[in-house]
Amino acid sequence: MDLPPLVIMGVSGTGKTLIGRRLAAELGAAFVDADDLHSQDNKSKMRAGVPLDDEDRWPWLKSVASELTSTPPPIVACSALRRSYRDYLRAQAPATFFVHLTGNREIIVEHLARRSHEFMSPTLVDSQLETLEPLTVEEAHFLAPIDLSPAEVSRYIIERLPHTT
Ligand SMILES: Nc1ncnc2c1ncn2[C@@H]1O[C@H](COP(=O)(O)OP(=O)(O)OP(=O)(O)O)[C@@H](O)[C@H]1O
Numbered sequence: 001m002d003l004p005p006l007v008i009m010g011v012s013g014t015g016k017t018l019i020g021r022r023l024a025a026e027l028g029a030a031f032v033d034a035d036d037l038h039s040q041d042n043k044s045k046m047r048a049g050v051p052l053d054d055e056d057r058w059p060w061l062k063s064v065a066s067e068l069t070s071t072p073p074p075i076v077a078c079s080a081l082r083r084s085y086r087d088y089l090r091a092q093a094p095a096t097f098f099v100h101l102t103g104n105r106e107i108i109v110e111h112l113a114r115r116s117h118e119f120m121s122p123t124l125v126d127s128q129l130e131t132l133e134p135l136t137v138e139e140a141h142f143l144a145p146i147d148l149s150p151a152e153v154s155r156y157i158i159e160r161l162p163h164t165t
């Protein structure tokens with residue numbers, strides 16, 4: 001099936017990496033983790049529990065956009081928290097479709113407590129939730145619940161993905 005460029009988005013701990021990687025394997029698409037595109041300065045900041053600001057995020061979003069324009073279109077795990085960030089990604093890769101992994105704070109905190117991460121501090125969850133701007137009808141998207149097993153989340157998404165063939 002031919003897919004548009006996909007952004008698996010949401011706050012830290014929602015499962016972007018796990019679910020994005022799984023979807024890519026199931027759909028035969030390339031997977032890009034935006035975590036791998038951060039500068040060392042950004043990583044150090046997050047490791048110290050300091051939220052990134054717009055200035056930190058713009059160069060990173062530029063790298064994310066460049067990945068999104070690859071052929072064939074990849075599946076990209078990226079927080080994409082603010083509308084302005086998503087508008088920029090869509091301006092660069094206009095067919096971009098967003099899947100927003102959504103769940104309550106409790107589940108997210110539980111996920112974060114169970115994992116270890118190269119640089120993301122679990123203390124950043126509240127700043128992530130405050131920064132998040134919900135998707136609007138102008139953005140091609142759907143929400144996917146995370147209170148399911150990883151296999152069920154992937155299935156939920158695959159059943160709803162837009163495709164061109
Ligand atoms: N549906 C799920 N059920 C159970 N565990 C999950 C689920 N989704 C993710 N997890 C687990 O929660 C933790 C966080 O997932 P993951 O690293 O994929 O999140 P993320 O959104 O990429 O986070 P970050 O943005 O901080 O990198 C991992 O340990 C992952 O295995």
Ligand SMILES: O=C(O)[C@H](O)[C@@H](O)[C@H](O)[C@H](O)CO
Nearest residue numbers: 011012034035052079080120
């Ligand atoms: O936008 C941001 O604040 C950051 O980029 C984070 O969201 C990280 O990329 C990621 O979620 C942690 O691994």
